[in-house]
Amino acid sequence: MSSTLLIDYITQYGYLGLYFILVISILGLPIPAEFLMTFVGFMSFSGLLNPVLAILTAALGGITGISIAYLLGRFFEARVLAFLNKHVGSERLEKVLKWYRKHGGKLLTIGYFIPVVRHLTGYIAGLSHLEFHYFAFYAYLGALVWASFFILLGRSLGSQWETIIPILHRYSVLFGVLAVVFFLVIYLLNRKHDR
Numbered sequence: 001m002s003s004t005l006l007i008d009y010i011t012q013y014g015y016l017g018l019y020f021i022l023v024i025s026i027l028g029l030p031i032p033a034e035f036l037m038t039f040v041g042f043m044s045f046s047g048l049l050n051p052v053l054a055i056l057t058a059a060l061g062g063i064t065g066i067s068i069a070y071l072l073g074r075f076f077e078a079r080v081l082a083f084l085n086k087h088v089g090s091e092r093l094e095k096v097l098k099w100y101r102k103h104g105g106k107l108l109t110i111g112y113f114i115p116v117v118r119h120l121t122g123y124i125a126g127l128s129h130l131e132f133h134y135f136a137f138y139a140y141l142g143a144l145v146w147a148s149f150f151i152l153l154g155r156s157l158g159s160q161w162e163t164i165i166p167i168l169h170r171y172s173v174l175f176g177v178l179a180v181v182f183f184l185v186i187y188l189l190n191r192k193h194d195r
Helices: 003-027 033-045 051-075 077-088 090-113 117-127 132-170 172-194
Strands: none
Touching (some): 003 033, 003 051, 003 117, 051 077, 077 117
């Protein structure tokens, strides 16, 4: 889906368009979601969308998409495995599943920030039989942080919102690593506080 088409769609359908685009994006359609949400941030800067409603709508779209992917991986395991084996490769998929069983929650949270990874994490969580409440906590938190980050970034850049897009594409893995560090610090602080 081209960037111009995305802009036209969001301009015409607003929150509803944003929700549906993010649902299908998380399910695997290669849509430049960072571009889209940064544009939505610009729209909130321009007064065309409410920033809080935009963040909640985008997060809900991500939550819906990743939940559907989780359920598909969990209840249609054989079909999803066959599809992923065909497109990812069985050896690589087995390594990912092993790693995921150890560190699944963290990957769910940061996976949104890494293109391609965000399209697979819900399916992999379902395939690895991650408990739903554990999945939901990390996946839904990640959706909210991801949506907030890019929409607020677009809002803060205002009319210069497009200048950040090439940088986002170039450094998307770095953003993922920074997100991991951020959540690890929060986790450790909360754990220390609970003691």
